[in-house]
Amino acid sequence: MTQEVKRLRSVVTGVGSALPRRCVTNRELEGQVDTSDEWIVQRTGITQRYIAGEGETTSSLGAAAARAAMAKAGCAPEDIDLIICATSTPDLTFPSVATMIQAELGVLGGVAFDVQAVCAGFVFAVATADKFLTSGSHKRALIIGAETFSRIMDWQDRTTCVLFGDGAGALVLEAREGEGTNADRGVLSSKLRSDGRYKSKLYVDGGPSTTQTAGHLRMEGKEVFRFAVGHVTDVMTDAFSEAGLTVEDLDWFVPHQANQRIIDASAQKLGIAPAKVVKTVQWHGNTSAASIPLALSVACEDGRIKPGDLVMIEAIGGGFAWGAALIRW
Ligand code: ACO
Numbered sequence: 060m061t062q063e064v065k066r067l068r069s070v071v072t073g074v075g076s077a078l079p080r081r082c083v084t085n086r087e088l089e090g091q092v093d094t095s096d097e098w099i100v101q102r103t104g105i106t107q108r109y110i111a112g113e114g115e116t117t118s119s120l121g122a123a124a125a126r127a128a129m130a131k132a133g134c135a136p137e138d139i140d141l142i143i144c145a146t147s148t149p150d151l152t153f154p155s156v157a158t159m160i161q162a163e164l165g166v167l168g169g170v171a172f173d174v175q176a177v178c179a180g181f182v183f184a185v186a187t188a189d190k191f192l193t194s195g196s197h198k199r200a201l202i203i204g205a206e207t208f209s210r211i212m213d214w215q216d217r218t219t220c221v222l223f224g225d226g227a228g229a230l231v232l233e234a235r236e237g238e239g240t241n242a243d244r245g246v247l248s249s250k251l252r253s254d255g256r257y258k259s260k261l262y263v264d265g266g267p268s269t270t271q272t273a274g275h276l277r278m279e280g281k282e283v284f285r286f287a288v289g290h291v292t293d294v295m296t297d298a299f300s301e302a303g304l305t306v307e308d309l310d311w312f313v314p315h316q317a318n319q320r321i322i323d324a325s326a327q328k329l330g331i332a333p334a335k336v337v338k339t340v341q342w343h344g345n346t347s348a349a350s351i352p353l354a355l356s357v358a359c360e361d362g363r364i365k366p367g368d369l370v371m372i373e374a375i376g377g378g379f380a381w382g383a384a385l386i387r388w
Contacts, residue, residue, distance in 0.1 A: 068237040068245025069185075069192040069200070071388055073134070075127025076228040076356035077120045078343070079111040085221070092217040099221050104319025108224025108344030110209045116150045118159040120227035121205030124352070125160055132231035134199060139231075140169030141200035143188050145180030145348035147377070148207045149173065152267050156205060169197065176253070177261070178315050178376025180204060180348030185230070185372070185384050186249035192234040193246075203229040204348035211263055213275040222318070223276070224344030228352020241302050242387070244366065248301035249384035250294040257286065261377040287317070287375045288324045294383040295329060295373055302385050306330055308369050311358065315374030316340035316350035325373070337363065347376065364388055 084107045085096035099105055111120065121144055129139070144157035157171035176183040181204035188200040205227035212220045237243030260282045265274020299305055312331045314322050316339050326336050339354040346353060351372050358364045368388045375381035 065236050066239045067193045067195060067234045068243050069189045069232040070235045070245040071230050071386060072233045073128040073130070073132025073231040074229070074352065074356045074359045075124045075129070075131060076226065076353045077123035077127065078226045079109040079115045079120065081110050081112050082107050083110050088221055091214065092220060094217045094221055102320070103222060104338070104341050105222065105344045106341050109226055111207045111225040115207070115225075117146050117148050117205045117207045117227070118150045118156045118163065120207070120225065121146070121156055121203045121229070122160045122163040124205065124227035124229040125164060125201050125203050128201065128229040128231050132233070134231060136165040137168070138199050139164075139166045139201050141188060141191055141197040142166065142169070142171035142203070143184040143200065144173045144203040144205060145176065145184040146173055146205050147175055147177050147180065147347060148211060157203070160203065176376060176380040177378060178317060178345070178347045178350070179374040179378070179380040179382050180376070181351045182249070182372055182374045182382040182384055183251055183380070185232070185246065186251055186382060188232055189246040189249060192232060195234070198234050200232045201229060202232055203227060204350070204352045206347040206349045208276070208345070208347055211273055211276050218280060219276055219278055222345050224346050226343055226346040226349045226353050228349050228356050230352060230355070241304055244387045247304070247385045247387055248298045249382065250297045250301070251382035252294055253378045253380040255378060257379040260286070260379070284318070284321060286379060287321045288328065291325055291373060291375045291381055291383070292328050294381055295371060298371070298383045298385045304369065304385065309335060309371055310368035311335055311337055311364055311370045313337045313351055313354050313358065313370055313372050315376070316343060316354055317345045
């Protein structure tokens with residue numbers, strides 16, 4: 060008699076997103092810094108981004124995205140026992156954005172905390188939640204990526220300010236029993252990496268313990284580009300291998316939306332067909348930890364990602380920190 064090995068899986072039951080009211084086109088930026096729509100489109104693929112206005116914060120955008128995801132999942136505040144928010148642009152140094160969202164949503168039980176892995180934050184948050192849910196300690200999690208990078212931009216620096224935008228996205232992940240095979244719905248594998256030697260390539264030049272200010276983003280764009288394309292495929296290959304799947308099995312590749320050229324080069328390196336790549340960088344710019352859940356939300360809303368599809372999420376950001384997760388939707 061063969062023994063059945065059931066195991067808990069973290070299954071996606073809802074996706075939601077939120078954007079600031081104000082959309083800023085490349086043309087509008089031409090009036091603020093020495094740049095052009097042509098340069099931005101050719102180098103990055105970005106045509107517009109959303110910028111938070113008065114009253115719009117990381118927690119308000121995150122709460123709106125979380126509400127939308129909970130509505131899709133059909134769950135109430137009392138059903139949530141874990142909230143993880145990935146962000147590098149918190150409303151305040153503390154408390155965490157996750158606890159602010161917890162209060163805003165009226166979630167009274169469970170635990171809420173932030174993870175900070177810059178643009179890779181959402182992948183880190185999904186991997187972390189998966190450990191909680193598959194251990195059996197928690198039942199239903201809200202995973203949020205929310206950012207207001209416009210507030211740490213040096214708006215005089217044309218090499219960075221044209222690249223970023225604000226927004227938020229969220230998933231509801233629920234612990235469900237699976238069969239223990241890679242046909243199960245849920246997170247099938249995740250791989251995270253970091254290497255702190257690269258701090259100077261992408262960082263913020265301020266913080267409570269040094270300047271007592273929030274600081275501004277500084278980046279050596281070419282170095283980041285080189286590292287991203289060079290290293291990020293490693294975690295994806297490892298995630299496929301752990302799940303016993305290959306790139307041939309993939310339905311959708313949903314990478315961090317930093318730059319169209321990084322996305323295209325990474326997909327090409329792995330042999331992923333362009334038609335399987337979800338791209339939203341043209342509409343949102345780089346929204347750091349929010350970019351993947353925003354892209355997931357778009358591709359679920361327009362009917363591309365369906366239950367049962369195999370989805371790879373992947374990101375690299377400051378640290379450097381990078382990771383990938385393979386999810387059966
Ligand atoms: N408008 C017009 N010209 C500009 C702008 C601008 N906004 N920014 C830079 N330039 C100029 C430069 O000054 C330079 O001029 P020069 O030749 O007279 O000196 C010229 O354009 C070329 O600049 P490069 O930096 O060499 O341009 P490059 O082709 O490398 O593109 C870019 C820059 C888009 C930042 C690219 O390096 C890149 O995509 N890097 C990846 C960085 C990234 O996406 N980071 C996101 C955060 S990390 C993450 O999410 C993974």
